[in-house]
Amino acid sequence: MxxxxxxxxxxxxxxxxxxxxxxxxxxxxxxxxxxxxxxxxxxxxxxxxxxxxxxxxxxxxxxxxxxxxMNKLDHIQVDNTIITAQSGASIIQVSRLARDHHLSGLEFACGIPGSVGGALMMNAGAYGGEVSFVLKEATVLDSSGQLLVLDHTQFNFSYRSSIFEQQHYTVLEAVFELQKAELTAIQSKMDENTMLREQKQPLEYPSCGSVFKRPPNMFAGKLISDSGLMGTRIGGAEVSTKHAGFIVNVDQATSTDYLQLIEHVKQTVWNNYQVRLETEVKIIGDLRDDSLQQ
Missing domain, CATH: 3.30.43.10 (Uridine Diphospho-n-acetylenolpyruvylglucosamine Reductase, domain 2)
Known part of the structure; x- marks a missing residue:
């Protein structure tokens, strides 16, 4: 340790x-x-x-x-159509290992730069797939340190939410149930997802990924773009000129820069469209020195 x-x-x-x-x-x-x-x-x-x-x-x-x-807990094991991955394993690496074993169901995760534990917490998803479709079982600790094994009836998945987040569980291990498929079909889907990601997302800058949840029947990025906010900067943080749903660190940004820009975006979209954007990104840490009280 x-x-x-x-x-x-x-x-x-x-x-x-x-x-x-x-x-x-x-x-x-x-x-x-x-x-x-x-x-x-x-x-x-x-x-x-x-x-x-x-x-x-x-x-x-x-x-x-x-x-x-949790990053040092990164072991991954494949058994027929089942992949068992510790929480610190890269979800990208899990998706690639699935591909190598001709297993379909995790193609959506081939470009999600997070851990297995984080993917479960947020019910991570992209391009028509999400964790809830393939998660079979999870081993967690509750806040008192008690070991629990949960199955699919207990996950309480919804859009970017799960029982793991709601109950503040510590994820230890995830069991994914996948399906056999042709390697060429799996690789083709992953290539397509990668191409879309590279075309649409500002991968050349540090960022926290998509900042806002998708409002019902709307797209946060379009609301932000239509509000004329692309390229708006506070300090070193900027609303991406490539994808309005991303805020990128273009010049030694601080977290306070990020938080102030997030509030500015939320207020501007509300003023223009009366839509309250909710953050998908998790904002954590001590409030005592911040100029913004989140």
């Missing part, structure tokens, strides 16, 4: 922003995860679980208590 104090979260987020965590811990076994969760409860310390940091903004004031990073 690796333990660091005052670890800068900008080193662990895709936006390349975020203040320091009091304690930054990287467990290497499920037993160590259980020990950390149990100790945090006994010591009354808040605990934040982090994967690849792709869909989060950590406030500049950092995170109090313990940040538990």
């Amino acid at each position: 690796d333990i660091k104090s005052c670890e800068l979260m900008a080193r662990h987020t895709f936006t390349r922003t975020g203040g320091a965590a009091d304690l930054f811990v990287q467990p290497t076994t499920f037993e160590e995860v259980q020990q950390i969760v149990t100790a945090a409860k006994q010591l009354h310390l808040p605990i934040t679980t982090l994967g690849y940091g792709t869909n989060v903004i950590v406030r500049d004031s950092g995170i109090r208590g313990i940040v538990m990073n």
Whole structure:
């Protein structure tokens, strides 16, 4: 188990922003995860679980208590049509391994730059697929450190939400049930998804991915674009000129830059269309030093 104090979260987020965590811990076994969760409860310390940091903004004031990073728990196993992956494994790597074993169902994930645990939390999806379609079973810890094994009747999936997020579970392992298919068909779908992603998304800059949830029967990106906000900057954060649903770090942005720009976008869209945009990205960390009280 690796333990660091005052670890800068900008080193662990895709936006390349975020203040320091009091304690930054990287467990290497499920037993160590259980020990950390149990100790945090006994010591009354808040605990934040982090994967690849792709869909989060950590406030500049950092995170109090313990940040538990799961990236060293990354084992993946294939058994016939079943893939079992630890929570710190890359969901992209899982999708590629599925392809290599002629298994279909995870093609949508070939370009999602996050961990398995994060994908379960957010019911990650793209291009017509999502985690809820293929997840069979999950092993988690509850906030007291108790081990639970959940099946598909308990996941409570909805758009960018799940029982794992709602109950603040720590995901240890996921079991995906896939289907045999022709390799050429799987690769063709992944190639198509990759092409669409590269054409539409500003992959050349650090970002947290899609910032806002899709409003009912609308697209957040179109509302933002139609509001004339593409290219709008606050500090080093900019509404992407390639995809209005993304905010990119173009010049040493801070998390406060991001948060102020998010609020500006939300207010402008509300003023123009009376639509309240909700953030898909998770905003975490201590409020004490921020100019914005989220």
